[in-house]
Amino acid sequence: MSTETHFNSESNLEKVLKSGQFAFTGELGPPRGTDVEEVKEKAKFLKGNVDAVNITDNQTAVVRMSSWAASLILIQEGLEPNYQMVCRDRNRLAMQADILGGSALGIRNMLCLSGDHQQFGDHPDAMGVFDIDSTQLIAMVKQMRDEGLFLNGNEIHQPPKMFIGAAANPFADPFEWRVHRLAKKIEAGADFIQTQCIYNMPKFREFVRLANEEGLTEKVYILAGVTPMKSVGMARYMKTKVPGMDVPDEIINRLKGVEKDKVAQEGINIACEQIEEFKEMKGVHGVHMMAIEWEHMVPEIAEQAKVLPRPVFS
Amino acid sequence: MIVAQRKPFAEIKEMLQGYNKVLNVGCGTCVSVCLTGGEKEVAVLNTELEMARRLDDDPIDIQGHTIERQCDREYLAELDSIIEEGKFDALMSMACGVGIQFLAERYPLIPTFPAVDTSGLAVNQTVGWYEERCRSCSQCVLGFTGGICPITMCAKRLLNGPCGGTNKGSCEISNDQPCAWFRIWERLSGQGRLDSIKKINTTRGWKDQAPRNLMQPGYKKPEKMVK
Ligand code: SF4
């Protein structure tokens, strides 16, 4: 894998992936206030059960504690953050400043995203910055890290260390383009990919097959996105209301087919079956578990998915 | 063409509060074509204002005059005599933002108010429907995007789209809004030119972040501006 020749970012996630082990990452949404305890409480359930934790950046365009600040709380708690950065809220100056600051204080992973449009959020009239896009952000972080240069070509005194992540949505249109877009993000410098939540397995298999065929899975680590369904309502909402989400009827029917108090467990069962398949799937190197506002279930899910114990590096 | 939308009546009325002799100036070009600020719309707005102010027991003397182009000194000059004789205490303009400013600049002692919100460079899709197509970014990318503008039509101004939110050809912001990048992909694949967007489009320098001037080669600013 070509990522092996890349700069060593000192990231735990990078070590797990480079050692050839199946990665398992989690996700945590910062609070809508200054409550540090809330972050610590959620982090408690993730500690020891995941290799790194994505810290969302004003997710769904709703204001929250900044992702770098919540990332630092995680570091203090002994977890490794995967600092998410969206292009919606910052221009290139602010982005580079936050990359330097994050790296200086120990952040070693970054996920580069365009970000949901502000129209969805709690400040729908905000100016969307979108100075650069996610592909350009990936390239910018890579240039900062590998060449020690700011976007404008000026030298950085002590460049940042980052393991660079990007997102892929195999389910958005046009399907044929998704592998090309993945290729562009890899070319820009992505070391790892976390995908959109997967429910449509046949489509995902096809995506990975194409990525394998193009040799892309030799160049990047792919973490398959999994979000267990908590209820039939959630499944319906994801199917109809969340752009770029593909929830086949089989999933909804399967959830509907069990007794009401067993729906959540059925959601976890589906997720664990998926994870079993991902472990064997050529071109998939791990799972990104997005148990949104369900962090306390992660220990159980990790147990049932047989991904424990997580590797530890001295 | 430039399109504009008439401001809400309450806002217009509020702006003219305290002014009793007003000239409403229409424009016969773009805003006329998009049915917002031509002769007819000037007359309609004036009637509405007269009625509302009469109801308020605060009558307004509002006159209308529509010139060919408010963004052109030659046509604006037509107004000199009308404005001089009329002794208006305020001007209102139904032209685009450019026209409104040119009018205000010509008569700097008279307060000038906008009656419209200028809202883009658009095409006329069908009568009454205008779709924004260009943000005049000073750096046209249409050459590699198959003639579809992502700066204007992609809600995130992406240069390497489509993003993960594109939904059966629609943009993530609404099912009614086509995804610009989906269309770009479609058009380029039809032309066998997908290579054009397989390359990474690198970071661009925005050229519209400070006031712009266009000076054609061989021309220069006059020593003194003539009215
Ligand atoms: S790229 Fe778009 S906004 Fe820029 S000049 Fe061309 S059409 Fe206008």
Ligand code: SF4
């Ligand atoms: S869905 Fe399409 S038009 Fe909308 S933001 Fe994404 S790429 Fe742009």
